[in-house]
Amino acid sequence: MFTEKYKLEKFEDIIGQKDALYAILKWFDSWKPGDKALLLHGPTGVGKTSIIEALALEKSIDFIEMNASNYRSAKQIRETIGQSVAQQSLFKRGKIFMIDEIDSLSGSADRGGISEMIKLIRATGHPIVFTANKPFQSKLRNLRKYCKLVELRKLAISDIEKQLKKIVKKEKMKIERDALRELAKLAGGDLRAAMNDLESLSHKKKITADDIQLLGKREKAITxxxxxxxxxxxxxxxxxxxxxxxxxxxxxxxxxxxxxxxxxxxxxxxxxxxxxxxxxxxxxxxxxxxxxxxxxxxxxxxxxxxxxxxxxxxxxxxxxxxxxxxxxxxxxGRTKRMRKEQHEHLLGLAKQLHCSTRKVRTEFLPYLKLF
Ligand SMILES: Nc1ncnc2c1ncn2[C@@H]1O[C@H](COP(=O)(O)OP(=O)(O)OP(=O)(O)O)[C@@H](O)[C@H]1O
Ligand SMILES: [Mg+2]
CATH class of the missing domain: 1.20.272 (Zinc Finger, Delta Prime; domain 3)
Known part of the structure; x- marks a missing residue:
């Protein structure tokens, strides 16, 4: 995939986001235990995840990444992250934790989950970064108090265009100049989307403005x-x-x-x-x-x-x-509940009768009804 092949790896690869990068470095360089965590937020495909990965690489520190949506309870968070947050790193190299997409912390565990994260921030010996698309939701209100917020913005059309141009060249693709511009516009500031769109057209001999128009139509969801x-x-x-x-x-x-x-x-x-x-x-x-x-x-x-x-x-x-x-x-839709109950009864019978629920429904149930 282009997004993997042309993924940003070093700071010099980062497009735009200058102010944010400055703020991130300032936070990181001065961080000591007891300080705030970083909450890096912004729309999708603008570099949240990959900039932190680049940070770890540039600073030669261990990088530990977790996705918040994998955690279903405070206990699970404690057991999996709690340990390593307190641990020293190998060879004292230092490490950084990234808890990606904190706004997707699983539904029912929200409350416990967030307060567990806050406990981590207060106890950690290493910097922690959270990322989020929607950092101002009320469920993150308490977490925000313990974080320094840094915003990544949508990328400029011209920046996206430049990056696409680079890829086009490396891949030896042919694309009309107008088409390239249109493709960059279509992405709405999301570089990942732009790269994926380009890749979806990479089989063409030459990409034309018409191709982009079709793509645009496809992108817009209709009723x-x-x-x-x-x-x-x-x-x-x-x-x-x-x-x-x-x-x-x-x-x-x-x-x-x-x-x-x-x-x-x-x-x-x-x-x-x-x-x-x-x-x-x-x-x-x-x-x-x-x-x-x-x-x-x-x-x-x-x-x-x-x-x-x-x-x-x-x-x-x-x-x-x-x-x-x-x-x-x-x-x-109307009978969903009834069918669920029915299915449970069928399962019960199937177990007793040592056969499938389908067999119960088609071969036994008619007689049971008759009785
Ligand atoms: N500012 C940028 N400079 C260079 N490449 C970028 C930039 N932003 C995104 N990319 C590239 O776009 C792809 C997606 O970036 P990334 O995964 O960091 O997005 P994200 O902001 O974490 O999105 P999401 O909110 O969906 O997780 C990667 O291939 C990355 O290298
Ligand atoms: Mg991400």
Whole structure:
């Protein structure tokens, strides 16, 4: 991945963030036990994690990294970090702790977790850095009192452009100048996103402004209602299947949206027949994915449920349609609790009867109901 291959390693690789780096160094160089921890915050993909990694490298100290989302209880934090925070480092080289993404400390453990972190800050013999996207949440209020806050900002478009240019050169890629600029803009200050976008186009002979425009469209999430309209009005299979990636609902769920709304859009019998034919094939692949977990079938499922449905239509409909929530999903939502209870009962029976829950449901339950 470009983000690994071109990851910043030394201070000289850092783009922008001058004030922040100065503040970080000032904090680090003067740090002694009892001082505040560092809370490095800012949007995603601007260097929080990698700048601290670079700091450890530049200062030749041990670097101990943990992700806050892995901790579920105060006890766990105590047991895993507590020890090493108090320990001397090997050969007295010094060390630095980074607790990444502190704002994602697992839900229920929040309170205990945060106060455990504060205990660490007060007891540690080594500097601790926390990183966060959203440092001003109320759950971090107490932690903030024990931290020096330093903000990393979104990167400037021109800075992102420069970095992309470097990669383009090293990878011997070809890209139109406008396209490069557009790509940098699209990232919205997030260098990781910019590098990932560039990588996604790296197979092209030459990247053009049109490629970037398509990418931009894909990036913007659309509502499921917009997606349905686009699929039903698409002219080609490709156009229709592309829509699927732009909605923030999984294809599995979109399948039901398409299935329950196609007859609101199409009105000719032949079109509906062809559309449902395509859906039935998509459904076969849907089941195969469920049964075999072979996700390669997903591409075919999408081809049929979006592309197949789109080309089932002869002419575009220009009427305004009120798409509706799929009844199946609504029913499943309403009956979720009941089904969970039912499943628990089935599990109980399955254990007693030494068979699968499916067998209980299909072969035993009908008789039990009769009794
Ligand atoms: N200011 C920067 N200078 C050079 N490279 C950068 C900079 N910011 C980010 N990068 C590069 O972008 C990628 C992601 O950076 P990093 O993981 O540090 O982001 P982050 O701020 O920790 O994001 P997140 O909030 O998602 O964890 C890395 O490859 C990194 O080298
Ligand atoms: Mg990070």
């Amino acid at each position: 499921v209602y917009e997606a349905l309209s686009k699929i039903f009005k698409a002219d080609t299979v490709l156009e229709a299947r592309r829509v699927i990636g732009t909605v923030d609902k999984p294809p599995d769920e979109l399948f039901w949206w398409i299935e329950s709304n196609v007859m609101r859009e199409y009105s000719k019998a032949e079109e509906l027949a062809a559309a449902f034919d395509a859906l039935s094939i998509a459904d076969v692949f849907r089941q195969r994915i469920r049964n075999t977990h072979n996700w390669r079938f997903l591409a075919y499922m999408i081809d049929f449920m979006a592309g197949g449905v789109a080309v089932a239509r002869r002419k575009k409909y220009f009427k305004h349609v009120h798409y509706q929530y799929p009844t199946l999903i609504a029913t499943l």
